Amino acid sequence: MESNQVWKSELYDKRLSFISEFGKDVVELLNPQKGESTLDLGCGTGDLAFEISTRGANVIGMDLSNEMIEQAREKYPQLQFQIGNAEAFSIEQTFDAVFSNAALHWMKRPEQVIACVWDALAAGGRFIAEFGGYGNVAAIIKAINDVLAEDYGKDATKLNPWYFPTIGEYSSLLEKQGFRVTYAIHFDRPTKLEDGENGLRDWLASFTDSYFQGFGGQEKNIIFEKVANKAKNELFQDGAWYTDYKRIRVMAIKQ
Numbered sequence: 584m585e586s587n588q589v590w591k592s593e594l595y596d597k598r599l600s601f602i603s604e605f606g607k608d609v610v611e612l613l614n615p616q617k618g619e620s621t622l623d624l625g626c627g628t629g630d631l632a633f634e635i636s637t638r639g640a641n642v643i644g645m646d647l648s649n650e651m652i653e654q655a656r657e658k659y660p661q662l663q664f665q666i667g668n669a670e671a672f673s674i675e676q677t678f679d680a681v682f683s684n685a686a687l688h689w690m691k692r693p694e695q696v697i698a699c700v701w702d703a704l705a706a707g708g709r710f711i712a713e714f715g716g717y718g719n720v721a722a723i724i725k726a727i728n729d730v731l732a733e734d735y736g737k738d739a740t741k742l743n744p745w746y747f748p749t750i751g752e753y754s755s756l757l758e759k760q761g762f763r764v765t766y767a768i769h770f771d772r773p774t775k776l777e778d779g780e781n782g783l784r785d786w787l788a789s790f791t792d793s794y795f796q797g798f799g800g801q802e803k804n805i806i807f808e809k810v811a812n813k814a815k816n817e818l819f820q821d822g823a824w825y826t827d828y829k830r831i832r833v834m835a836i837k838q
């Protein structure tokens with residue numbers, strides 16, 4: 584995943600385990616079959632690659648983050664993981680399926696990702712993905728933009744590291760590549776964060792590096808507090824934070 588984001592694999596596993604938990608639904612859509620080859624694109628620390636492997640599929644996990652791949656190898660030494668850029672990879676073998684959960688929104692060149700996925704698939708192979716869609720985390724983005732504009736005179740709109748397309752936009756890109764889109768849905772999934780009052784601060788510390796280049800640790804903590812205050816009305820309920828996630832889930836076949 585290309586951005587200024589520094590991946591903190593331990594925090595990812597400790598505080599953001601919901602990512603893999605929700606990803607299990609996407610594994611259901613993949614419906615892994617015994618003996619088929621599957622590439623997990625943006626595999627993080629490997630939990631879903633492992634889940635897929637328990638169904639008997641042969642999985643390779645790929646991620647751009649060295650730290651994530653190291654942690655994945657440590658957790659699942661029996662599986663194969665490799666560092667790779669989803670926007671620019673080529674791999675010798677072809678796969679029956681390419682799977683991706685909560686990763687594609689970090690990639691701002693979707694045409695390149697889709698072309699690489701196409702090349703990685705065998706004829707008849709399927710691409711199953713879930714990621715943030717149009718409007719995803721809009722309340723959090725607005726709170727960050729407002730704090731940086733009001734208190735630091737900064738226009739943060741250009742610092743947004745994410746790609747959140749509409750379903751029409753993404754399906755069209757897939758079709759342009761030659762895929763047949765057999766399933767596509769754009770749905771709300773407010774997601775409860777762990778760690779009570781601190782939940783949004785953990786989320787911000789994990790995912791928003793691009794916005795805060797040049798700020799020291801202490802200053803960032805102050806900003807996170809301000810962002811949380813702005814977003815509280817919309818996202819904090821009964822002692823817990825809920826992110827305003829909007830997901831796109833797609834299945835496409837290489838004809």
Ligand code: BEZ
Nearest residue numbers: 685715719720745790828
């Ligand atoms: C998401 O899973 O939707 C997401 C995660 C981190 C940053 C932005 C969106």
